[in-house]
Amino acid sequence: MAKDGFVTAVRGAMQLSWRDGRANRTVRPAWFVVSRSGADGALLLIGWVGRGVGPMPPPRLTLAARPLGRSAHGTPFMLLDTLPPGIAVAGRLVPARGAVTLTGDVDRLFLRLVAQLQGRLDCRIEAERQRWFGEVL
Secondary structure, eight states: OOOSSEEEEEEEEEEEEETTSOOOEEEEEEEEEEEEESGGGOEEEEEEEESOOSSOOOOSEEEEEEEOOOBTTBEEEEEOSSOOTTOOOSSEEOOEEEEEEEESOGGGOEEEEEEEETTTEEEEEEEEEEOOTTOBO
16 A cells, blocks of 8 residues: 655556547656645645656646545545645646545555546546656655
């Protein structure tokens, strides 16, 4: 199981499906900064930083989630429409509904996300941890 506090990078694929009929898109590779903080890891932040060309920039878009407990198959989280009071994020918060699951320990972290973003875009992300100089484990 992943620790309750960390900052690391994950890389994988992000599939985007517009609900208004626009063409679907897969972003590969997609890089994210993932952080878990607060009492007992009460807040998960997932920041999309882009395709990973050159130095990793700050996140452009950020998703926030709260844990739903622990299970034998990882740690499930529920995505949030708004941030908890007093929390600021890098980039722009994207209101989202859906679920995130973290599996493995932090050294072998795997992230799976299924969400609806801003009520008009379906998003799927599957990504695994990559070594990054800015991580805090």
